[in-house]
Amino acid sequence: MELTADHAELMQAFQQGQRTALARAISIVENRRPGFESFLHALHGRLGGAHRIGITGPPGAGKSTVSAGLTQLYRQRGERIGVIAVDPTSPYTGGALLGDRIRMNELALDEQVFIRSMASRGSLGGLAVTTKEVADVMDAFGFDRVLVETVGVGQSELDVTAAADSTVLILVPESGDSIQAMKAGLMEAADIFVINKADRTGADRIAREVQMTLHLRLGHTMRSVPAHHGVDLKRARRAAKQGAQQGDRADHRDNTGQHWEIPVLQTVAETGQGVDKLVEALDLHRDWLRNSGELSRRRRLRLAERVREAVERRLRERIWQEGPGQDLLEAALDRLEAGEETPYSVADQIVRGANGG
Ligand SMILES: Nc1nc2c(ncn2[C@@H]2O[C@H](COP(=O)(O)OP(=O)(O)OP(=O)(O)O)[C@@H](O)[C@H]2O)c(=O)[nH]1
Ligand SMILES: [Mg+2]
Numbered sequence: 001m002e003l004t005a006d007h008a009e010l011m012q013a014f015q016q017g018q019r020t021a022l023a024r025a026i027s028i029v030e031n032r033r034p035g036f037e038s039f040l041h042a043l044h045g046r047l048g049g050a051h052r053i054g055i056t057g058p059p060g061a062g063k064s065t066v067s068a069g070l071t072q073l074y075r076q077r078g079e080r081i082g083v084i085a086v087d088p089t090s091p092y093t094g095g096a097l098l099g100d101r102i103r104m105n106e107l108a109l110d111e112q113v114f115i116r117s118m119a120s121r122g123s124l125g126g127l128a129v130t131t132k133e134v135a136d137v138m139d140a141f142g143f144d145r146v147l148v149e150t151v152g153v154g155q156s157e158l159d160v161t162a163a164a165d166s167t168v169l170i171l172v173p174e175s176g177d178s179i180q181a182m183k184a185g186l187m188e189a190a191d192i193f194v195i196n197k198a199d200r201t202g203a204d205r206i207a208r209e210v211q212m213t214l215h216l217r218l219g220h221t222m223r224s225v226p227a228h229h230g231v232d233l234k235r236a237r238r239a240a241k242q243g244a245q246q247g248d249r250a251d252h253r254d255n256t257g258q259h260w261e262i263p264v265l266q267t268v269a270e271t272g273q274g275v276d277k278l279v280e281a282l283d284l285h286r287d288w289l290r291n292s293g294e295l296s297r298r299r300r301l302r303l304a305e306r307v308r309e310a311v312e313r314r315l316r317e318r319i320w321q322e323g324p325g326q327d328l329l330e331a332a333l334d335r336l337e338a339g340e341e342t343p344y345s346v347a348d349q350i351v352r353g354a355n356g357g
Helices: 005-015 019-030 036-046 063-076 096-108 131-141 156-163 173-181 184-189 203-218 233-246 275-292 294-322 325-337 343-354
Strands: 051-057 081-086 113-118 145-151 166-171 192-195 264-266
Touching: 005 019, 005 036, 019 036, 019 113, 019 131, 036 131, 051 063, 051 275, 063 081, 063 096, 063 145, 063 166, 063 275, 081 131, 113 131, 131 145, 131 156, 156 294, 166 275, 173 203, 184 203, 192 203, 192 275, 203 264, 264 275, 275 294, 294 325, 325 343
Parallel strands: 051 145, 051 166, 081 113, 081 145, 166 192, 192 264
Antiparallel strands: none
């Protein structure tokens, strides 16, 4: 896991906090250039400082506007912020591009904010396959928060939870119908719900619907239905505090233990209204993650997943690039076609060949 001379030099600039080094490091990792694993290996000791926040939701829900609002508030606290926007503008809301650019450009002038757009590369889920590693690079660079914005098109909401400590699911008043159809997994993936565009009618109604659905799906008590405006941080605050006192290894979804009470907030991201409540909810969630042991649990899951991915990459390389896999496959094609071999017997030979036995 030795760095090339080039990468060693880059690492030095990176450790000095040079933004150009950060940009280059991200490119290496994002594009899986030769040596990227060694680079990540060298960075690994610096991980863990950043709060990773996933922001997901349907196209045009206001993810970028919310991210920009969050970034502004965090900046006021003097925090340094990295933003990863995966496929930032969907084909559905092409008009958002301009707004995105203006908002992002304003923020991008700030030396303490670093914004990186990534194409989703048609990966089914919508979340670029290297997003997690890019988040690692930003974490290692010393950002206090790393925001990962991804358009929700099904699986990607679940993907984003793999990259984030805290996942925010943004809906709009018009999302009503989709709530019924929302997959249980998706509901469970969200740590905080935000009904954005609360300046439109129906925000209260959808907030209630989300609460009801959470109640039905996750066994939450009806007490969590807020009296007004969907903002119910008091209960969340209490839960976080209790978790802290008891050091309980709370299960996120376990209503009988010290669980996280999922807040359902309302925002008008365009004016910034309610974004401060989201900042508060995220702070609470981070406290809860730490105190309940959930942060460690999630990080362990992520680390295990990372090992699996690296192993799969190695095996693929060993078989198809370095090993005899391709030759064995080509040599077997005639026998395959003739029905003398099956794809499974050939696969068996190839894998065994790669293992040197
Ligand atoms: N009325 C209203 N419009 C909003 C609000 N927040 C954002 N918008 C508008 O909604 C549009 C989409 O906002 P974006 O922040 O680009 O949404 P997004 O979810 O990032 O969109 P994609 O990345 O394209 O999926 C823009 O025109 C915003 O100005 C809000 O609170 N109220
Ligand atoms: Mg966007």
